[in-house]
Amino acid sequence: xxxxxxxxxxxxxxxxxxxxxxxxxxxxxxxxxxxxxxxxxxxxxxxxxxxxxxxxxxxxxxxxxxxxxxxxxxxxxxxxxxxxxxxxxxxxxxxxxxxxxxxxxxxxxxxxxxxxxxxxxxxxxxxxxxxxxxxxxxxxxxxxxxxxxxxxxxxxxxxxxxxxxxxxxxxxxxxxxxxxxxxxxxxxxxxxxxxxxxxxxxxxxxxxxxxxxxxxxxxxxxxxxxxxxxxxxxxxxxxxxxxxxxxxxxxxxxxxxxxxxxxxxxxxxxxxxxxxxxxxxxxxxxxxxxxxxxx
Amino acid sequence: xxxxxxxxxxxxxxxxxxxxxxxxxxxxxxxxxxxxxxxxxxxxxxxxxxxxxxxxxxxxxxxxxxxxxxxxxxxxxxxxxxxxxxxxxxxxxxxxxxxxxxxxxxxxxxxxxxxxxxxxxxxxxxxxxxxxxxxxxxxxxxxxxxxxxxxxxxxxxxxxxxxxxxxxxxxxxxxxxxxxxxxxxxxxxxxxxxxxxxxxxxxxxxxxxxxxxxxxxxxxxxxxxxxxxxxxxxxxxxxxxxxxxxxxxxxxxxxxxxxxxxxxxxxxxxxxxxxxxxxxxxxxxxxxxxxxxxxxxxxxxxxxxxxxxxxxxxxxxxxxxxxxxxxxxx
Numbered sequence: 249x250x251x252x253x254x255x256x257x258x259x260x261x262x263x264x265x266x267x268x269x270x271x272x273x274x275x276x277x278x279x280x281x282x283x284x285x286x287x288x289x290x291x292x293x294x295x296x297x298x299x300x301x302x303x304x305x306x307x308x309x310x311x312x313x314x315x316x317x318x319x320x321x322x323x324x325x326x327x328x329x330x331x332x333x334x335x336x337x338x339x340x341x342x343x344x345x346x347x348x349x350x351x352x353x354x355x356x357x358x359x360x361x362x363x364x365x366x367x368x369x370x371x372x373x374x375x376x377x378x379x380x381x382x383x384x385x386x387x388x389x390x391x392x393x394x395x396x397x398x399x400x401x402x403x404x405x406x407x408x409x410x411x412x413x414x415x416x417x418x419x420x421x422x423x424x425x426x427x428x429x430x431x432x433x434x435x436x437x438x439x440x441x442x443x444x445x446x447x448x449x450x451x452x453x454x455x456x457x458x459x460x461x462x463x464x465x466x467x468x469x470x471x472x473x474x475x476x477x478x479x480x481x482x483x484x485x486x487x488x489x490x491x492x493x494x495x496x497x498x499x500x501x502x503x504x505x506x507x508x509x510x511x512x513x514x515x516x517x518x519x520x521x522x523x524x525x526x527x528x529x530x531x532x533x534x535x536x537x538x539x540x541x542x543x
Numbered sequence: 544x545x546x547x548x549x550x551x552x553x554x555x556x557x558x559x560x561x562x563x564x565x566x567x568x569x570x571x572x573x574x575x576x577x578x579x580x581x582x583x584x585x586x587x588x589x590x591x592x593x594x595x596x597x598x599x600x601x602x603x604x605x606x607x608x609x610x611x612x613x614x615x616x617x618x619x620x621x622x623x624x625x626x627x628x629x630x631x632x633x634x635x636x637x638x639x640x641x642x643x644x645x646x647x648x649x650x651x652x653x654x655x656x657x658x659x660x661x662x663x664x665x666x667x668x669x670x671x672x673x674x675x676x677x678x679x680x681x682x683x684x685x686x687x688x689x690x691x692x693x694x695x696x697x698x699x700x701x702x703x704x705x706x707x708x709x710x711x712x713x714x715x716x717x718x719x720x721x722x723x724x725x726x727x728x729x730x731x732x733x734x735x736x737x738x739x740x741x742x743x744x745x746x747x748x749x750x751x752x753x754x755x756x757x758x759x760x761x762x763x764x765x766x767x768x769x770x771x772x773x774x775x776x777x778x779x780x781x782x783x784x785x786x787x788x789x790x791x792x793x794x795x796x797x798x799x800x801x802x803x804x805x806x807x808x809x810x811x812x813x814x815x816x817x818x819x820x821x822x823x824x825x826x827x828x829x830x831x832x833x834x835x836x837x838x839x840x841x842x843x844x845x846x847x848x849x850x851x852x853x854x855x856x857x858x859x860x861x862x863x864x865x866x867x868x869x870x871x872x873x
Contacts, residue, residue: 291671342855348671349617350854353811356804357850364844480800484679487672517690524683528664531676535667 255513261392267509268502269398269467272405273299275501276460277482279409280453282491283416286429287449290340290351296479297362298454301328302461303470304366307377317380317466324462325455332454336447344446359476366472374469401463408459409498416494425449484527490540500538567871571736574819574873578732582725591717592789597829598728599786604809604821605735606778611807612816613739614771615751616666619674620681621779621806623661626798627684628654628780633700633793634693643706643714647727647784654780655773657684662772666765678800685798699794703787720789727785731778736818738774747771779806801843808846811853814860817873823861 251257277295284292292298305327306320315323335358343350379397386395416422428435428442436442461475468474489500504523512519530538585594607621632650635641641649665676688694695701705714714720738744750757750764758764787793796802805828813824828846835842853860859867866873 285671291675339851339855346858349674350858352617352619352671352674353807353850354854356807357847357854360804360843360847360850362847364840364847368840368844476800480678480682483675484682487668487675487679520686520690521683524679524686527676527679531664531667 257391258393260513263509263513264506265392265394265398265402265509267505267507267512269401269505270508271502271505272402273460273464273478273501274482274485274505275409275498276405276456277478278485278489278491278497278501279412279494280456281482281486282494282497283412283425283456284450284453285491287425287432288336288340288344288351288446289348290343290355291348292450292453293352293355293479294335294358294362295355295454295457295482296475296477297359298328298332298457298475299461299464299478300366300472300475301331301362302458303377303465303474304370304461304472305458306462306465307375307470310377317462320462320465321459325458328458328461329451329455333447333451336450340450341443341446359479363472363476370472372471372473374471377465377470379466397466401467404463405460408456412456413494413498481523484523488523488527488530488537490537492537493539496539564871570869570871570873571818575733575736578819578822579729582729586718586721591721593829593833595717595721595724595789596786597826598724599782599789600806600809600829601822601825602728602731602785603779603782604806604813604825605732606775606782607806608810608813608815608817608821609735609738609778610771610775611810613744613747613751614768614775616768616772617674617807618665618677618772618775618803619807620661620677620679620684620800620803621775622798622800622802623681623684624654624658624776624779625783625786625802625806626688626793626795627657628783629787629793629797630688630694630700632784633703633787633791636706636788637700637703638693640704642710643708643723643788646706647781647788650784650787651777651780654783655777658773658776658780659769662769662776666768666772678803681798681803682800685795685800688795688798694793694795697795699792699796700787701792703791703793705788705791714788724785724789727781731781732822735778738771739818743767743770805846808850808853810860812849812860814863814866814873815858817860817862817866819873820860820862827861 277299281292281295284290284295302324305324306317309315309320309323310317339354339358340351343354383397383400386393387399388394416425424435424440424445428440428445432442464474485501485504486497488504489496491497504526507526508519508522511522518525534540603621603625607618610616610618610621628650630650631653632646635649636643636646661677661680664680665673668676689696705720707713708723712719714723746757746762746767749760750762750767754764783797786797809824809828810821811824812827813822814820828849831845831849832842835845857864862873
């Protein structure tokens with residue numbers, strides 16, 4: 249067997265792939281957080297819970313409605329996104345005139361409620377969700393065995409991230425969004441329905457989180473705590489990358505996932521803290537974040 | 544981001560903005576006397592261990608509120624200082640066999656050093672980023688505690704000896720220990736009150752309300768922020784160390800993010816930016832947890848509901864409401 253620095257190549261690439269998958273989730277989640285923060289000026293602490301809801305809705309669709317993975321991939325983000333729209337209209341919209349620490353506290357409370365309800369109903373041991381039959385099996389590459397599903401997760405995430413970037417940078421809707429991020433009052437004066445734009449943006453950010461949740465369901469089991477664990481890492485990713493740039497969020501997410509995967513191979517003890525350590529280093533060297541604009 | 548800049552200029556929390564008159568000082572003196580009387584009377588009415596728990600968490604919340612209410616900095620990782628102090632205190636008392644007051648000092652100093660390092664990192668960013676950084680750093684401490692040998696991993700450090708205060712007075716009796724905890728709490732409260740009403744505290748409030756203006760007046764805002772961060776972490780450590788002696792236990796619960804959330808909740812319920820609010824908030828939340836313990840996971844859900852209700856409808860908190868009705872800062 250070929251080894252690199254004393255590590256079997258299969259194990260190395262296997263972990264790198266897993267790192268890339270985690271990186272996809274970091275990228276999608278931090279992208280959603282950045283879009284929501286840019287326009288709503290709120291850090292969505294519920295983001296992790298909404299990612300978890302995406303996975304659970306996929307599981308429910310399968311077990312209660314008999315709808316498989318591909319339906320879930322479309323329906324779960326829509327359902328969870330609508331839930332987000334309701335939250336925004338009923339609760340979050342009341343806080344826009346206040347300091348953003350209240351938004352953080354409100355969404356933190358919502359995350360506690362949602363996670364608590366799912367824990368009560370489904371326990372914490374996790375529910376299995378099978379890989380769709382079309383994507384079972386894998387490819388034997390010269391240097392590793394690539395499970396089809398894992399490859400699909402990385403490709404699908406990249407496509408969604410790039411599509412989001414294109415929508416925001418190249419379409420008229422995206423132009424409204426960017427304008428409203430810069431100056432909502434002026435955009436409203438031009439006749440754009442800014443409150444509606446805010447609601448849709450929140451719903452879209454939440455739908456992105458749910459999409460990541462559906463992708464994650466077959467890789468990790470469906471667990472009420474899956475969102476709480478990942479959201480804090482995503483916060484660190486956001487601090488590292490800065491929320492000023494969409495492409496920045498995507499690149500930072502994937503890169504940090506890869507670094508985490510590499511750490512798992514060479515120094516597993518540090519794998520859970522490596523992203524936080526990188527955050528500390530970035531704060532020391534470039535406090536505004538790698539892609540951040542100084543406020 | 545014009546609107547975000549505008550939001551950053553406004554005072555982060557709904558302070559009463561009431562002047563500190565001589566009248567208010569007299570009222571505060573009466574509140575202090577009232578608290579002292581309660582500390583003496585309550586152990587005859589309520590279970591002392593419950594009271595000690597409330598006092599530890601009240602001190603923790605007071606320390607947190609010093610940073611949030613008067614420094615305007617929302618730390619979402621205060622469990623790190625509370626929990627690490629608790630671990631070090633428990634370890635010193637159990638493994639090194641030092642007397643409880645030395646163990647508490649060791650724990651508190653640990654929290655102060657941790658606060659110095661984390662504070663220096665976190666104040667490099669402002670607003671929402673500050674909260675995310677403190678949360679991420681605390682999560683790093685959590686993983687460290689999970690993996691490090693001395694913390695006992697999932698088991699924590701159990702059966703910590705209460706020992707003899709100054710090597711003389713046995714703390715095995717709950718009533719004796721209660722006196723010590725009450726003294727620590729009262730001293731902590733008095734210190735925090737002193738800090739808030741000192742010239743240092745006035746500058747802090749100026750920075751909280753308008754940082755650019757405070758800087759233009761010649762104050763080194765970052766040094767003040769770091770100082771209040773360290774003070775807050777130190778007092779949180781004092782609370783955590785005391786808690787380790789009282790419950791003879793230091794565990795992962797103390798460093799978990801949910802502990803950071805809990806102290807935010809206590810402060811929010813009692814009244815952010817009020818001197819005495821966190822005490823009442825801690826009492827309400829601990830009493831609620833004790834009462835609801837039988838319902839298991841519902842505690843988290845109810846905490847979440849309290850968060851949502853307080854943020855939407857009751858941002859001034861219980862003591863903030865009293866302060867508004869009395870037209871005097873509390």
